[in-house]
Amino acid sequence: MAGEPQPDCLFCRIVTGEIPATVVRETETTVAFRDISPKAPTHVLVIPRVHYPDAASLAAGDPAAAADVLREAGEVAAQEKVDGSGYRVVFNTGPGAGQTVFHAHAHVLGGGDMPHMV
Numbered sequence: 001m002a003g004e005p006q007p008d009c010l011f012c013r014i015v016t017g018e019i020p021a022t023v024v025r026e027t028e029t030t031v032a033f034r035d036i037s038p039k040a041p042t043h044v045l046v047i048p049r050v051h052y053p054d055a056a057s058l059a060a061g062d063p064a065a066a067a068d069v070l071r072e073a074g075e076v077a078a079q080e081k082v083d084g085s086g087y088r089v090v091f092n093t094g095p096g097a098g099q100t101v102f103h104a105h106a107h108v109l110g111g112g113d114m115p116h117m118v
Contacts, residue, residue, distance in 0.1 A: 002061050003050045011047050011103035025076055029068040032076050032108075041111030042080045042087070046072045051103055055091035058104040066104075073106045082110030 005012040013019040014031065021033035024044055035043040048065040052058035059066040070089070077083040087110030092099040 002052055002057065006051050006103075009051055009103050010101050011105060012051050015047070015049050025072060025079065027068065027072060029065055030072045032072055035107065039107075040088075040109040040114065042077075042082050042109065044076050044080065044108045045105045046076060046108060047103060047105040053102040053104065054093045054099065055104050055106075056093060069104070069106050073108050076108045077110060080108070080110065082108075086110060086114075088114055 005016070007013075010019065014021045014033065021031075023031060023033045025032040025046075029049055030046055031049065032044050032046045035045055046069050048058060048062070048069050050058075050062055050065050052061055052065075055066070058069070073089045074083070077087045087108060090107040090109065091104070092107070
């Protein structure tokens with residue numbers, strides 16, 4: 001069921017502490033941790049504690065949690081000191097866009113020149 005922890009979800013298991021991660025921030029509704037395969041000098045994932053498979057379903061099912069993820073992305077950027085130079089927040093949705101874990105999450109990327117994508 002949407003919003004409920006899924007036993008086979010890697011990120012749900014990180015939320016519960018069953019699987020370790022390098023956590024950089026936690027709130028009542030989110031967890032932020034370093035990506036294990038970083039694509040930029042700063043690459044942190046911000047996830048909601050509730051399970052939704054992607055950003056669109058999170059926004060539709062729990063708009064407050066979606067807002068919390070975006071707010072925390074900004075807090076992570078400030079904490080990592082990339083807010084002044086610029087950073088990117090990316091939500092990959094679906095396998096064709098590169099989503100490999102089907103638990104909504106934002107990538108916070110920064111710390112260097114990033115190629116224009118659009």
